Amino acid sequence: MAGKKQKVKGTARARSENIWGWLFVLPTMIGLIVLNIYPIINTIKQSFFKTGDFGRGDIFVGVDNYVKVLSNSETWDALLATFKYAIIEVPFSIAISLVLAVLLNRKMRGRSAYRTIFFLPMVCAPAAVAMVWRWLFNSEFGLLNHILGAKIQWVSNPKIAIYAIAVIGVWSIIGYNMVLFISGLQEVPHDYYEAASIDGATGVRQFFSITIPLISPTIFFVCVTRIIGALQVFDLIFMVMDTGNPALQKTQSLVYLFYQSSFVERNMGYGSTIVVFLLVIIMIITVFQMIAQKKWVYYS
Amino acid sequence: MKLRKMMALSLAGAMAVSLGACGGGGGSESGGDGGSGGGDGSLSVMIWDTYQEPGLTEIIGDFTEETGIEAEIQVVTWDDYWTLLSAGAQGGSLPDVFWMHSNEAERYMSNDMLMDLTDKIAESDKIDISKYPEDITELYTYEDKNYAVPKDVDTIALWYNKTMFDEAGLEYPTADWTWDDLYEAAKALTKDGVYGFGCSATNNQAGYYNLIYDMGGYVINDDKTASGYDDPNTIKAMQYFEKMIQEGIMPSQETMSESAEDVLLGSGSLAMTTQGSWMLSAFKENEYIAENCDCVELPKDAASGKRVSIYNGLGWAASADTPNADEAWQLIEYLGSQEGQTKQAELGVTMSAYEGTSEAWTGSADFNLQAYLNMMDDMVIRPYSRETVTWENDCSEALKKGWTQEVSMEEACKNAAAAMNATLEEENAG
Numbered sequence: 001m002a003g004k005k006q007k008v009k010g011t012a013r014a015r016s017e018n019i020w021g022w023l024f025v026l027p028t029m030i031g032l033i034v035l036n037i038y039p040i041i042n043t044i045k046q047s048f049f050k051t052g053d054f055g056r057g058d059i060f061v062g063v064d065n066y067v068k069v070l071s072n073s074e075t076w077d078a079l080l081a082t083f084k085y086a087i088i089e090v091p092f093s094i095a096i097s098l099v100l101a102v103l104l105n106r107k108m109r110g111r112s113a114y115r116t117i118f119f120l121p122m123v124c125a126p127a128a129v130a131m132v133w134r135w136l137f138n139s140e141f142g143l144l145n146h147i148l149g150a151k152i153q154w155v156s157n158p159k160i161a162i163y164a165i166a167v168i169g170v171w172s173i174i175g176y177n178m179v180l181f182i183s184g185l186q187e188v189p190h191d192y193y194e195a196a197s198i199d200g201a202t203g204v205r206q207f208f209s210i211t212i213p214l215i216s217p218t219i220f221f222v223c224v225t226r227i228i229g230a231l232q233v234f235d236l237i238f239m240v241m242d243t244g245n246p247a248l249q250k251t252q253s254l255v256y257l258f259y260q261s262s263f264v265e266r267n268m269g270y271g272s273t274i275v276v277f278l279l280v281i282i283m284i285i286t287v288f289q290m291i292a293q294k295k296w297v298y299y300s
Numbered sequence: 301m302k303l304r305k306m307m308a309l310s311l312a313g314a315m316a317v318s319l320g321a322c323g324g325g326g327g328s329e330s331g332g333d334g335g336s337g338g339g340d341g342s343l344s345v346m347i348w349d350t351y352q353e354p355g356l357t358e359i360i361g362d363f364t365e366e367t368g369i370e371a372e373i374q375v376v377t378w379d380d381y382w383t384l385l386s387a388g389a390q391g392g393s394l395p396d397v398f399w400m401h402s403n404e405a406e407r408y409m410s411n412d413m414l415m416d417l418t419d420k421i422a423e424s425d426k427i428d429i430s431k432y433p434e435d436i437t438e439l440y441t442y443e444d445k446n447y448a449v450p451k452d453v454d455t456i457a458l459w460y461n462k463t464m465f466d467e468a469g470l471e472y473p474t475a476d477w478t479w480d481d482l483y484e485a486a487k488a489l490t491k492d493g494v495y496g497f498g499c500s501a502t503n504n505q506a507g508y509y510n511l512i513y514d515m516g517g518y519v520i521n522d523d524k525t526a527s528g529y530d531d532p533n534t535i536k537a538m539q540y541f542e543k544m545i546q547e548g549i550m551p552s553q554e555t556m557s558e559s560a561e562d563v564l565l566g567s568g569s570l571a572m573t574t575q576g577s578w579m580l581s582a583f584k585e586n587e588y589i590a591e592n593c594d595c596v597e598l599p600k601d602a603a604s605g606k607r608v609s610i611y612n613g614l615g616w617a618a619s620a621d622t623p624n625a626d627e628a629w630q631l632i633e634y635l636g637s638q639e640g641q642t643k644q645a646e647l648g649v650t651m652s653a654y655e656g657t658s659e660a661w662t663g664s665a666d667f668n669l670q671a672y673l674n675m676m677d678d679m680v681i682r683p684y685s686r687e688t689v690t691w692e693n694d695c696s697e698a699l700k701k702g703w704t705q706e707v708s709m710e711e712a713c714k715n716a717a718a719a720m721n722a723t724l725e726e727e728n729a730g
Contacts, residue, residue, distance in 0.1 A: 243693070243696070244560075264693070265690045
């Protein structure tokens with residue numbers, strides 16, 4: 001009896017483990033399917049429709065929405081702004097937090113206090129963070145201009161607004177990256193550093209020759225997730241900039257544009273098309289990163 | 301073996317039950333948020349203006365005392381309001397009673413999201429629809445059916461900083477002012493980091509719309525098929541603002557987008573601005589404005605002699621499929637009745653829509669509020685169509701470029717007209 005079963009599906013035990021395995025991942029899977037996968041499919045479907053009010057009376061329009069999105073200069077402005085944001089946010093936040101992580105990984109007084117301070121921005125609600133920065137950046141009454149004695153329009157000059165926003169982004173994400181790097185650093189065996197100092201390597205040399213290669217998997221992980229995160233920037237722009245802001249057109253990100261079309265102008269089909277466009281871009285970039293990792297990421 | 305299996309099974313069972321409980325809890329919670337799940341007689345009311353909340357809570361308190369029906373107000377910001385409301389409409393969980401606005405009304409009415417109040421109004425002895433401004437009733441009428449009872453009216457007036465006028469030795473603005481007088485005064489008041497007058501590219505209803513209609517221009521034509529931004533009179537009106545921008549009498553669009561005109565007025569950086577009556581609650585609470593500022597009727601246009609106020613009014617609407625239909629109607633009836641409307645004015649919440657009840661509002665604060673009532677002599681309803689939000693956004697996007705002088709105001713107006721016409725064409729085709 002048992003032998004017969006084995007031929008078909010392995011032992012009773014393996015089969016039972018199989019069932020239990022599935023049962024235990026089921027809650028997560030249901031969550032993923034209901035909250036992520038189904039909406040993704042629905043969004044892609046919606047991008048081919050001219051959507052009616054309140055989800056009624058959708059009309060199939062083929063690739064009309066895509067033609068409109070891709071031929072609208074607004075989309076390309078938004079894509080450019082999104083890239084500009086990512087180009088500032090990702091490298092700066094990684095570089096700064098990596099240095100901080102190395103400094104805070106040593107034995108020193110008040111280490112946890114410093115770690116807490118740098119992690120604090122992560123705990124604050126993004127809306128609150130944005131409101132404070134909005135005041136700091138205010139051209140009339142802002143603290144920054146008050147100190148500088150200037151009248152720089154940080155967030156309403158189309159040339160610099162996106163960089164000002166990116167500074168907020170860097171500030172708020174440093175703590176999170178830092179914690180990830182610290183955990184990566186703690187995996188690095190101490191012997192390497194000892195051997196290196198005996199060989200006469202300086203701290204800087206150790207950092208580039210030991211630390212970076214050995215935590216490159218962590219750097220890679222942070223890099224991939226941060227680029228995705230940066231390309232999806234929305235809340236900072238939404239909170240800091242008003243609709244009357246002349247810099248908005250050159251600063252709004254793709255997700256902001258999506259919000260504007262989908263939820264303000266209630267054109268769900270057009271909005272869905274924008275996020276599908278963004279999805280494709282993110283996927284392409286991530287694929288390239290996956291290919292490139294073979295060149296610089298060392299898995300021990 | 302058997303024991304282990306049993307235990308595992310009971311564990312899994314417990315998990316499933318707790319999951320079920322989670323689902324149940326979540327469900328009832330979202331029902332409470334959306335509001336219509338209740339059925340216990342407590343009404344959910346949704347509004348977007350925090351400043352009106354205390355007054356309305358008081359009025360609803362009186363209503364509860366009179367009828368025994370409980371109701372609770374929930375305030376969300378203007379932007380979130382429409383997101384929440386449309387999600388609620390799509391998911392069938394609208395609040396019982398809520399505000400309607402001309403920008404969005406048609407979308408909700410044409411999709412049967414709102415309760416048809418026609419028969420209820422006809423049977424009611426408290427609501428007489430002829431007592432409300434016709435334009436406002438019209439906003440909430442679709443295919444001859446009424447979907448909301450008018451709540452309030454709002455008009456526009458000119459706010460000015462008395463102290464600055466005193467210091468400059470100028471006479472205060474009067475009801476006889478023309479827009480040219482305003483320009484001269486604004487020019488004289490612009491100095492030492494103070495701007496004479498402010499009106500941003502997004503301030504349509506309280507700002508440039510008024511001057512457009514004074515000068516004989518228009519924003520949308522009567523059958524809502526074409527934009528009036530390319531009308532020569534409209535362009536002439538907009539060039540009035542262009543001149544102020546060029547001469548530095550007006551703060552730059554950049555500045556006004558970071559600190560709106562009311563903020564600049566309240567911080568002593570702006571001498572004059574036009575503001576809607578709905579701003580009163582905020583101005584009352586601002587110490588600087590209460591001490592230094594006052595309001596007066598808008599200026600006239602010298603050539604046409606016209607002094608138009610754009611006006612608008614909200615409506616109280618109910619969800620079409622609320623289980624508390626009767627209670628919801630009673631609340632709306634109370635809020636729209638002469639009694640409720642008078643209270644609303646007395647408490648200084650807003651001017652009221654019901655004929656003759658707004659007089660009480662003028663005494664609700666220490667400003668020359670009579671100006672707002674006087675502005676009711678010549679009113680034009682805030683331009684609207686089904687897709688108001690879309691073309692309003694496009695227009696302010698185009699006009700912003702005029703404000704920043706990236707293009708001339710004339711060109712900005714023409715761009716606005718083109719964008720608006722495209723939207724209107726699509727609207728009328730579909």
